[in-house]
Amino acid sequence: MTEIAQAERRGGRPRSEDADRAIIEATLDLLARSGIAGTTIEGIAAQAGVGKTTIYRRWKGLESLICDAVAELKGPLPTLPGTSIRDDLLVLVEAAARGRESARNRKVYACFIGEMTRYPALDAQYRESVIAPRRALTRAALERAVERGELRDDLDLEVVAEIVTAPTLHWMLHNPERNPTRELLEQFLDGVLNGVARG
Amino acid sequence: MTEIAQAERRGGRPRSEDADRAIIEATLDLLARSGIAGTTIEGIAAQAGVGKTTIYRRWKGLESLICDAVAELKGPLPTLPGTSIRDDLLVLVEAAARGRESARNRKVYACFIGEMTRYPALDAQYRESVIAPRRALTRAALERAVERGELRDDLDLEVVAEIVTAPTLHWMLHNPERNPTRELLEQFLDGVLNGVARG
Numbered sequence: 001m002t003e004i005a006q007a008e009r010r011g012g013r014p015r016s017e018d019a020d021r022a023i024i025e026a027t028l029d030l031l032a033r034s035g036i037a038g039t040t041i042e043g044i045a046a047q048a049g050v051g052k053t054t055i056y057r058r059w060k061g062l063e064s065l066i067c068d069a070v071a072e073l074k075g076p077l078p079t080l081p082g083t084s085i086r087d088d089l090l091v092l093v094e095a096a097a098r099g100r101e102s103a104r105n106r107k108v109y110a111c112f113i114g115e116m117t118r119y120p121a122l123d124a125q126y127r128e129s130v131i132a133p134r135r136a137l138t139r140a141a142l143e144r145a146v147e148r149g150e151l152r153d154d155l156d157l158e159v160v161a162e163i164v165t166a167p168t169l170h171w172m173l174h175n176p177e178r179n180p181t182r183e184l185l186e187q188f189l190d191g192v193l194n195g196v197a198r199g
Numbered sequence: 200m201t202e203i204a205q206a207e208r209r210g211g212r213p214r215s216e217d218a219d220r221a222i223i224e225a226t227l228d229l230l231a232r233s234g235i236a237g238t239t240i241e242g243i244a245a246q247a248g249v250g251k252t253t254i255y256r257r258w259k260g261l262e263s264l265i266c267d268a269v270a271e272l273k274g275p276l277p278t279l280p281g282t283s284i285r286d287d288l289l290v291l292v293e294a295a296a297r298g299r300e301s302a303r304n305r306k307v308y309a310c311f312i313g314e315m316t317r318y319p320a321l322d323a324q325y326r327e328s329v330i331a332p333r334r335a336l337t338r339a340a341l342e343r344a345v346e347r348g349e350l351r352d353d354l355d356l357e358v359v360a361e362i363v364t365a366p367t368l369h370w371m372l373h374n375p376e377r378n379p380t381r382e383l384l385e386q387f388l389d390g391v392l393n394g395v396a397r398g
Contacts (some may be wrong), residue, residue, distance in 0.1 A: 001365045005333045014283075034236075035234070035236060035313075035314060035317065037233075037234060037236050037237065038236065055342045064288075087397070106316075107316050107317070110312070110313050110315075110316040111313050111314060111316065111317065112313065113309070113312065113313050113372060114234075114309050114310050114311065114312050114313010114314050114315075115234060115305050115310060115313050115314065116313075117305075117309040118232075118234065118306070118310065135281035148258075149397060149398060150396060150397060151395055151397060152394075152395060152396070152397050152398075153397075155386075155390060155395060156386060159366075159383070159387065159390060162366045162369065162370055162387065163366050163387060163391055163395060163397065165369075166366040166368070166369035166370070167358075167361045167362050167365040167366075168316050168364040169365070169369050170361065170364075170368050170369045171361055171365070173312060173369075173372075176316045180294065184265065184358070187354075187358045188358065188361065188362060189357060191354060191358060191359065191362045192344070192362055192390070192391055192394065192395060193394055193395060193396040194394045194396060195391065195392055195393045195394025195395075195396075196350055196351060196354060196359050196362060196363065196391060196392060196394075197284070197349060197350055197351070197392040197393060197394075198348060198349060198350060198351050198352075199351075199398065
């Protein structure tokens with residue numbers, strides 16, 4: 001459960017981890033099966049075996065719940081080792097690939113990216129609560145690497161951030177049925193760090 | 200109109216470019232507004248102002264029509280200059296960014312990528328008719344570059360293909376409201392060709 005969701009919890013009722021879990025799982029099931037368009041509070045309540053009031057007691061609305069469910073897949077922000085930019089980036093892309101253990105979860109990610117453009121409020125909330133903290137972490141790692149002299153200092157760091165993460169993220173989008181191996185993630189990273197042109 | 204759609208045309212009726220155009224545009228409008236889930240032959244016919252039979256006379260079904268409409272956005276396969284791998288790749292990523300001139304078209308691409316995982320037949324057809332020829336073109340350009348000694352020869356070319364195209368494709372997915380500038384595409388390419396680590 002993210003901090004946002006915790007802040008949104010209402011009232012003094014005893015917390016029910018079981019109900020929360022069932023609601024989150026039902027949300028992910030529906031997203032995978034029917035996309036955002038087919039995911040409703042009614043559907044989630046029915047699938048989770050709880051009343052709609054139980055959901056509204058815990059989440060402000062459908063957008064918060066969907067955002068939270070997808071954030072749960074990703075897990076907490078990773079801790080970077082700080083030993084080298086390669087080590088840091090490997091932890092970051094492995095974290096990006098986390099939560100894709102099941103076919104259901106991979107479908108959730110794929111549908112989410114595509115459909116979000118039609119749900120501006122959800123899109124904004126997801127960017128703020130999930131994407132922004134991860135981008136900030138990547139950016140901080142790159143800045144430290146420039147200071148340590150590990151990265152070229154003539155590059156726009158927004159461009160570098162895109163270059164180092166995009167192969168993993170794009171590959172996952174187009175291979176929803178598979179998980180990237182650690183070896184593949186390392187090949188992507190070494191390719192972009194060292195360049196693919198003959199030096 | 201792609202070759203596939205031409206092959207799927209039926210009967211000896213006079214070809215009506217106007218009706219074809221209206222049907223394609225209606226399909227793209229509906230995809231942008233309602234996603235694949237909300238795009239039906241009925242809806243397309245109503246929006247295009249044609250009868251359903253007019254659509255079925257020209258396309259085998261909804262999947263062929265959707266595939267064709269998105270393929271039309273992309274336009275024909277580009278011709279590569281062959282002067283250098285950088286020149287070839289720049290033409291390839293510019294072609295990948297083509298068809299995104301309007302907000303509507305950018306929404307179509309975004310929804311398409313995300314929702315396809317739930318439509319396996321459409322997914323397969325799109326991969327075969329749109330993605331595969333472009334990947335083959337990229338692959339051939341990379342192979343020529345290895346032969347010419349422009350690229351490192353110790354890399355898996357599938358990995359290289361992902362590295363050189365992913366920044367552009369991933370950036371577009373996350374920036375549906377903007378088009379990449381040529382300068383940005385060049386920064387991506389130079390970054391991955393030369394590497395972002397200090398040499």
